[in-house]
Amino acid sequence: MIKIRGLTKTYHMGKVTVPALREVDMDIxxxxxxxxxxxxxxxKSTLMNLLGCLDRPTSGEYYLDGEDVSxxxxxxxxxxxxxxxxxxxxxxxxxxxxxATSNVEMPLIYRGVPPRERRAMATKALESVGLGKRIQxxxxxxSGGEQQxxxxxxxxxxxxxxxxxxxxxxxLDSRSGEEIMVIFQELHEQxxxxxxxxxxxxxxxxxxxxxxxxxGKIISDEMVQDRLDARECLAAMPExxxxx
Ligand SMILES: Nc1ncnc2c1ncn2[C@@H]1O[C@H](COP(=O)(O)OP(=O)(O)OP(=O)(O)O)[C@@H](O)[C@H]1O
Ligand SMILES: [Mg+2]
Numbered sequence: 001m002i003k004i005r006g007l008t009k010t011y012h013m014g015k016v017t018v019p020a021l022r023e024v025d026m027d028i029x030x031x032x033x034x035x036x037x038x039x040x041x042x043x044k045s046t047l048m049n050l051l052g053c054l055d056r057p058t059s060g061e062y063y064l065d066g067e068d069v070s071x072x073x074x075x076x077x078x079x080x081x082x083x084x085x086x087x088x089x090x091x092x093x094x095x096x097x098x099x100a101t102s103n104v105e106m107p108l109i110y111r112g113v114p115p116r117e118r119r120a121m122a123t124k125a126l127e128s129v130g131l132g133k134r135i136q137x138x139x140x141x142x143s144g145g146e147q148q149x150x151x152x153x154x155x156x157x158x159x160x161x162x163x164x165x166x167x168x169x170x171x172l173d174s175r176s177g178e179e180i181m182v183i184f185q186e187l188h189e190q191x192x193x194x195x196x197x198x199x200x201x202x203x204x205x206x207x208x209x210x211x212x213x214x215x216g217k218i219i220s221d222e223m224v225q226d227r228l229d230a231r232e233c234l235a236a237m238p239e240x241x242x243x244x
Contacts, residue, residue: 001162001193002028002051007060009046009216020046022216023060028195030161033188035204035224036197038213044197045166047213051195052087052164053077065161082110086155090167092147094139094154100126101135104153111158125153129183145176152183156192163187165196169203175237181206181230206230 009021021043028034036044049055050062053069062069069080081087094103104122113121126135129149139147148168155163165184169177181203188194196207204210205228212220 001030001032001065002026002195003061003063004051005061007047007050007062008058009043009050009055010058020216021050021057024213024216024218026211026218028193030193031188031191032209033184033194033207034196035207035210036195036213037199037201037204037210038219042213043216044213046216048087048164048166048195048197051162052085053081054087082107083158084161086152086158086160086163088148088151088155088163088165088168090170092139092144092151094147094150096139099136099138100131100142100150100153103139103150104157106154107158121157122153125157126150128156129153130179143176144172145179148172148176148180149183152180156187160192162193162195165194167197167199169198169200175234175240177203178230178234178237182234185230202228206233 004024004026007021007024011018011020024047036047038044046055050057057070060070064080064084069077072080095106101119101122104125105118108118108121123135126132129152131146131149131153134142134146139150142150163184169180172180184194184196185206194207196203198204205224205226207224208227209221209223211218
């Protein structure tokens with residue numbers, strides 16, 4: 001699904017050059033659930049932005065589903081992003097004035113899906129993340145976990161091949177984070193390729209494979225031996241204290 005060779009990204013800040021990624025090679029088969037770890041500044045977000053076609057490498061090759069993405073025009077990249085990739089950020093990145101349905105519909109508008117069909121697809125995506133009762137809520141009328149679930153619905157509404165999530169549980173309490181991991185586990189069971197950045201080793205243990213970066217290079221790449229089941233983890237957590 002994903003093949004990168006010699007992927008390099010260097011940022012230029014006036015006279016200073018910052019090597020954020022250095023000749024990274026990586027192969028991720030279709031359907032794999034991968035966690036990316038590494039200290040702050042190790043290049044995780046830089047890698048995700050390149051994988052998500054939000055940015056271009058300084059050098060190197062990137063093949064997504066067999067296509068050489070490094071040679072595409074900006075318009076072609078925008079189309080690949082819209083059709084193949086679902087991106088989820090730590091800070092949700094929702095439109096604050098728009099309700100949940102409108103936020104989820106956004107990628108379908110760019111794709112020219114007619115309004116009624118769009119609305120039906122958005123409702124279905126919101127139901128699939130457990131937000132059937134929140135479709136008219138705006139972001140400030142929802143908890144962080146609910147907002148992140150809206151962001152996931154927006155990422156999956158167009159049927160992406162790859163989900164890229166940069167610290168999706170970073171702003172959430174452990175229970176809301178685990179609820180997000182249940183959704184990722186379901187998406188993985190549906191065969192979607194998932195790449196997730198996390199600082200949390202317990203979150204990484206929900207994936208099949210952990211790739212660690214340091215100073216823009218891969219320093220380890222291991223299959224997870226003792227995977228955690230998100231549904232079991234969630235069930236073992238204490239119920240939220242509603243009286244508080
Ligand atoms: N737009 C940019 N311009 C200049 N330098 C950048 C830019 N984005 C990132 N960098 C630099 O590139 C390096 C890698 O940054 P990156 O954001 O990929 O790290 P990260 O692993 O995601 O860190 P964190 O865990 O803090 O999110 C850092 O040294 C950072 O300062
Ligand atoms: Mg980052």
